[in-house]
Amino acid sequence: MTIRTHILGFPRIGAARELKLALESHWRGEVSEAALEATGQQLRARHWALQRDAGLDYVTVGDFALYDQVASHIQLLGCEPARFRFDTAQSPLSRYFTMARGNDNQADHAGCTHSQAHHEHAAGNHALEMSKWFDTNYHYLVPELSPQTRFSLACERLLAEVAEAQVLGHQVKAALIGPLTFLWLGKEKTPGESGFDRLALLEQLLPVYGALLDRLKQQGVTWVQLDEPILGLDLPNAWRSAFESAYWQLNQVGVNILLATYFSPLEENLSLTCRLPVAGLHVDGIRAPHELISVTDWLPTHKVLSIGIVDGRNIWRTDLDAALAMLQPLAAKRNGHLWLAPSCSLLHVPFSLEAETDLDGEIRTWLAFATEKLVELSLLKGALEGPPDDDALAALAKSRLAIAGRRASPRVHRASVTQRLQTLTPSVDRRDSSFPQRQGVQRARLRLPDFPTTTIGSFPQTTAIRAARASFKRGELASAEYDNQLRAEIAHVVGRQEALGLDVLVHGEAERNDMVEYFGEQLDGFIFTRLGWVQSYGSRCVKPPIIYGDVQRPAAMTVAWTVHAQSLTQKPMKGMLTGPVTILQWSFVRDDQPRPSTALQLALAIRDEVQDLETAGIGIIQIDEPAIREGLPLRRGQWDAYLDWATRAFRIAASVVKDTTQIHTHMCYAEFNDILPQIAAMDADVITIETSRSDMELLTGFGQFQYPNDIGPGVYDVHSPRIPSTPDMVKLLQKASAAIAPANLWVNPDCGLKTRGWAETEAALRNMVAAAQQMRAA
Numbered sequence: 001m002t003i004r005t006h007i008l009g010f011p012r013i014g015a016a017r018e019l020k021l022a023l024e025s026h027w028r029g030e031v032s033e034a035a036l037e038a039t040g041q042q043l044r045a046r047h048w049a050l051q052r053d054a055g056l057d058y059v060t061v062g063d064f065a066l067y068d069q070v071a072s073h074i075q076l077l078g079c080e081p082a083r084f085r086f087d088t089a090q091s092p093l094s095r096y097f098t099m100a101r102g103n104d105n106q107a108d109h110a111g112c113t114h115s116q117a118h119h120e121h122a123a124g125n126h127a128l129e130m131s132k133w134f135d136t137n138y139h140y141l142v143p144e145l146s147p148q149t150r151f152s153l154a155c156e157r158l159l160a161e162v163a164e165a166q167v168l169g170h171q172v173k174a175a176l177i178g179p180l181t182f183l184w185l186g187k188e189k190t191p192g193e194s195g196f197d198r199l200a201l202l203e204q205l206l207p208v209y210g211a212l213l214d215r216l217k218q219q220g221v222t223w224v225q226l227d228e229p230i231l232g233l234d235l236p237n238a239w240r241s242a243f244e245s246a247y248w249q250l251n252q253v254g255v256n257i258l259l260a261t262y263f264s265p266l267e268e269n270l271s272l273t274c275r276l277p278v279a280g281l282h283v284d285g286i287r288a289p290h291e292l293i294s295v296t297d298w299l300p301t302h303k304v305l306s307i308g309i310v311d312g313r314n315i316w317r318t319d320l321d322a323a324l325a326m327l328q329p330l331a332a333k334r335n336g337h338l339w340l341a342p343s344c345s346l347l348h349v350p351f352s353l354e355a356e357t358d359l360d361g362e363i364r365t366w367l368a369f370a371t372e373k374l375v376e377l378s379l380l381k382g383a384l385e386g387p388p389d390d391d392a393l394a395a396l397a398k399s400r401l402a403i404a405g406r407r408a409s410p411r412v413h414r415a416s417v418t419q420r421l422q423t424l425t426p427s428v429d430r431r432d433s434s435f436p437q438r439q440g441v442q443r444a445r446l447r448l449p450d451f452p453t454t455t456i457g458s459f460p461q462t463t464a465i466r467a468a469r470a471s472f473k474r475g476e477l478a479s480a481e482y483d484n485q486l487r488a489e490i491a492h493v494v495g496r497q498e499a500l501g502l503d504v505l506v507h508g509e510a511e512r513n514d515m516v517e518y519f520g521e522q523l524d525g526f527i528f529t530r531l532g533w534v535q536s537y538g539s540r541c542v543k544p545p546i547i548y549g550d551v552q553r554p555a556a557m558t559v560a561w562t563v564h565a566q567s568l569t570q571k572p573m574k575g576m577l578t579g580p581v582t583i584l585q586w587s588f589v590r591d592d593q594p595r596p597s598t599a600l601q602l603a604l605a606i607r608d609e610v611q612d613l614e615t616a617g618i619g620i621i622q623i624d625e626p627a628i629r630e631g632l633p634l635r636r637g638q639w640d641a642y643l644d645w646a647t648r649a650f651r652i653a654a655s656v657v658k659d660t661t662q663i664h665t666h667m668c669y670a671e672f673n674d675i676l677p678q679i680a681a682m683d684a685d686v687i688t689i690e691t692s693r694s695d696m697e698l699l700t701g702f703g704q705f706q707y708p709n710d711i712g713p714g715v716y717d718v719h720s721p722r723i724p725s726t727p728d729m730v731k732l733l734q735k736a737s738a739a740i741a742p743a744n745l746w747v748n749p750d751c752g753l754k755t756r757g758w759a760e761t762e763a764a765l766r767n768m769v770a771a772a773q774q775m776r777a778a
């Protein structure tokens with residue numbers, strides 16, 4: 001038996017978000033480049049030590065990045081976009097941060113919780129666009145590619161990191177993004193030229209990769225991991241065949257290439273992948289366990305097979321017995337040679353459980369964060385190589401106990417939830433009447449003007465509000481006092497909206513720190529960590545809740561605030577909820593039941609809240625689903641199934657109300673022309689969407705599709721401090737009226753206002769209300 005262990009990448013942000021703190025101090029000018037680099041070096045050394053101490057055979061070098069690994073590759077490959085006009089006097093690091101953050105001071109991403117890039121600006125050196133790294137919540141910086149793009153090797157930083165690890169006595173495996181995935185992730189920027197295909201750059205790019213591999217080889221690196229996760233996507237044929245020639249060429253260098261795939265089954269790319277002339281292949285045994293047998297059969301035995309057997313995307317302890325049962329026959333087929341790894345980089349899970357001292361003791365035993373996953377790999381290796389020593393036996397027994405405990409725990413399975421699921425009727429996801437009928441009765445009840453104005457939910461969150469919330473959470477502010485402060489804030493927000501003349505008001509969401517956390521904290525089945533941070537982009541991290549058990553709503557979550565707000569005004573008050581798919585998407589979810597089952601439980605919990613709001617007299621309820629699009633599977637073939645259960649979950653949450661209650665939904669971004677029928681199938685009475693940045697382009701799609709229900713196309717961009725003028729917004733509304741029946745149009749900003757200041761918010765909304773008035777007059 002020769003079993004080797006390694007990882008594809010490690011969370012670089014640090015156990016206590018050291019990298020975040022260092023970066024932000026550096027950007028404020030408090031920490032020098034040298035000091036920031038020193039922090040990076042310390043973190044790398046620490047993370048390699050963890051890998052070695054856990055008994056891994058290789059440490060991984062190259063996964064570290066001060067901001068983003070794709071941005072690091074843009075520098076490594078010498079293709080910084082020419083538009084930045086960098087001069088040679090500028091340090092590489094300052095260029096790197098300019099690409100990442102821009103220097104026009106226009107972009108503002110604070111609080112922008114959704115995935116799409118908001119970096120497009122007319123003037124100045126705006127940052128590179130951001131986009132989601134496959135189906136994760138990590139955002140990478142998008143390479144800009146054009147026919148003028150040239151590549152040249154700038155590998156000093158990478159080689160220095162390799163040397164750092166070697167000096168520390170580590171066995172190094174270098175990790176890089178593969179050339180095809182790098183090009184795939186880029187965006188074609190060809191002003192005035194069409195017909196450019198970024199794949200055409202491959203020929204130029206390959207010699208640079210070749211030179212890079214050669215430098216690594218000269219420095220004594222024997223294995224280089226090249227990440228090509230696009231092999232799990234629906235690839236055009238030209239890209240598929242490019243793999244063969246590209247890897248043939250790279251293999252000439254004579255360094256061992258481990259081709260790494262993850263996140264998605266290989267399917268029709270499986271045999272191609274197995275045939276590529278490389279020394280080894282890594283496959284994702286968590287996302288594609290059903291392909292392991294075929295891969296073992298197809299991959300020639302002289303090649304290394306690395307199996308991603310520990311879940312790199314989730315926080316659950318590995319069921320080692322099940323993993324061993326899966327690995328043993330595979331190891332036998334490979335004559336005892338196997339590499340073991342997490343399914344993908346551990347970037348997507350928190351650093352370590354060690355910090356979680358307050359966590360429920362039982363649930364803690366069910367979890368494994370990045371550091372704990374390293375140990376799992378070693379245990380698996382030991383057990384495969386066998387026979388295990390006493391320590392290993394004890395560790396295996398402990399793991400077995402935790403797995404059994406979780407499986408049997410009454411905290412995971414609630415009879416009341418199971419029973420409720422069994423009694424759902426076929427009409428649970430249907431409103432009583434069709435939209436035209438509902439529209440009639442809702443209009444009679446609400447008596448809104450044409451082009452009704454509203455906002456997306458949150459209003460500016462001042463330092464005072466944040467401070468009150470934080471001290472209430474720490475137990476320093478008494479509940480009654482906190483209540484009073486929030487009620488006063490609601491009164492203030494309602495008063496300002498009345499003064500502005502808005503038609504449908506909101507309470508402002510001052511009680512919410514985060515649109516998922518707020519609900520998760522009040523639902524059964526959720527648990528929260530202290531330091532379970534995961535990098536989202538640059539220095540930004542998120543701390544996803546963990547859904548560990550059956551979800552149920554013990555008590556109303558928003559009714560008191562909403563009812564209080566409604567009591568202060570004659571105008572309709574819109575209740576504000578986060579939808580089931582968004583809660584699911586932004587949490588760590590159970591791996592012991594399918595995602596749709598968890599979505600269904602969440603839907604029922606939100607449904608209960610919707611019912612309570614209606615009973616309390618609230619006539620309009622918004623259920624936000626900004627994450628519905630980002631949940632789309634990587635393979636198109638799986639889209640329909642996902643959209644079926646996701647939109648059903650939304651409808652189940654919404655459909656409990658009578659015809660007279662108006663259901664709104666909100667989605668942040670614009671790219672959903674390809675899923676319009678499914679958006680329509682959600683059957684919300686009103687949908688608000690982001691359109692201002694694309695100049696209402698999206699509405700053409702809605703118009704052509706003849707979207708049947710009401711739409712509120714965002715008429716201004718809340719991510720920019722710019723105050724939109726009335727004529728600007730009138731123009732957008734006129735454009736919208738050309739695509740959508742004016743009687744179905746609403747007027748609103750394109751997202752929540754919590755990151756904005758009051759002055760700009762009021763000025764913008766005043767102009768927006770004036771725009772609606774002009775539209776009515778016309």
Ligand code: GLN
Nearest residue numbers: 113456457458626752753
């Ligand atoms: N209701 C939320 C807010 O206004 C919506 C946020 C979002 O779409 N991301 O803040």
Ligand code: ZN
Nearest residue numbers: 667668751752
């Ligand atoms: Zn939004």
